Amino acid sequence: MTDVVDTRRRRALAALGAAGLLGLPACTSLRGSGRPRVVVVGGGYGGATAARYLALWGGEGVDVTLVERDAAFVSCPLSNLVLGGSRTMADITVGYEGLRRRRIRVVRDSATGIDPRRRRVRLARGDELAYDRLILSPGIDFFFDRVQGLETPAARERFADAWRAGPQTVALRRQLEAMRDGGVFAISIPRAPYRCPPAPYERACQVAWYFRRAKPKSKVLILDGNEDVQSKKALFTRAWNEDYRGLVEYLPDHVLTGVDPATGTARFETADDVTADVLNVIAPHGAGDIARSAGVITANDQWCEVDFATFESVQVPGVHVLGDAIQVAPLMPKSGHMANQHGKVAAAAVLAALDERPPNPSPVLNNACYSFINDREAVHIVSVHRYDATQKTFLSVPGATGLSTQKSALEGDYGFAWARAIWQDMLG
């Protein structure tokens, strides 16, 4: 806090001095002219939202840079419908022009290192970005070494996770299209907590929807590393037993230990081997690698603990962490919607810190998550989470959790509308 103010003052003084010397107005002689600099790493649900709300709430008073390695945002929510074939990649892709129009500097590059002491982000192409506050929304990276046989890039392509929407979504769709009728698609789910609890079950529904139309003799196997369905259990179980009867089989307690790229066989801690024509391995994962470089991965060598009032790392001052990368509060899902909500609380807290104001004492988060059972019908789960100053965490509000009673086309329409709205909220 004091550091930031001192830095700002020093920079403002330096700007004045330089301007005086050169006889130029400060605002044109030096880029930034002493405005506090916030760098956001990662342009997904968390990071893009944080950048947009920093600009929205901070206006001219803050210099916002977003570092993102991809040219456009590709949504994980709805990407299972691309696997099912009812939506295309174009349907789930949104550019960063909206953020650029808001005078956010969008730098297309990978952050390769963070130096929290010097407050610098290193970029792959070599240069560095200085910041007063850093927001990391790094998403996830996989622990490929925890599944024997996944070490090589060829194996990872063979067992495409498609758990970060993009080229792997396309690759997995191609595998499904190329599969023979009568083949087996199997999805391996890691132990919780993992990114987006209901998504593997939605994926099973979407692939089953595709098979029923295009390859009716085929099967979907759900190999769950957990002892039971992790989200919307009754709704998914009903879909598998009724809508996709005979097509989907759910197998709990299947903790994956290894895969064989030559045969497509999966091995487990206790269960028997399973061989599949298309094996979709969602390997165990944790906070994105860049978080490691910043020194903010503090929980179980996997997730980042934050001060929930501000989303600032409990370990490294000046670095805030959002989204799937954090060690979640009780009953807080790792979802895109939740990351978007984190982004707003963090943006407000960063602006408060830069202005030497206390953060909002009672932030409230909500979550809404739609899962598609087929190409047009969906189910939802929602919840509200309030910050508890005594326990210093978010607590799920009793009575404010909701779940669909059954799938419906109305909820499908709302699901698609939710996506359009939240993309606007992040990137518009």
Add this chain to the structure above:
Amino acid sequence: MPALAAGCASCHQPALHGVPSLAGQPIDALLAKLRGFRDGTRGGTVMPALAKGYTRDELEALARHFARQRPAG
């Protein structure tokens, strides 16, 4: 936009109508809906649960905010 209302903006965008836009709605109608969701007298899909996560004062502040928001698009 106040922080609390920003929470609603994930779904409710002034220029989009798939999820009902709240911008510029009469405050009385808006508040009646929100209170109905909270009290359980009004049905819906996600809002009956979500509204229960906010206090009556918060719902009033939200209704006031969205009633003042300019409709777009």
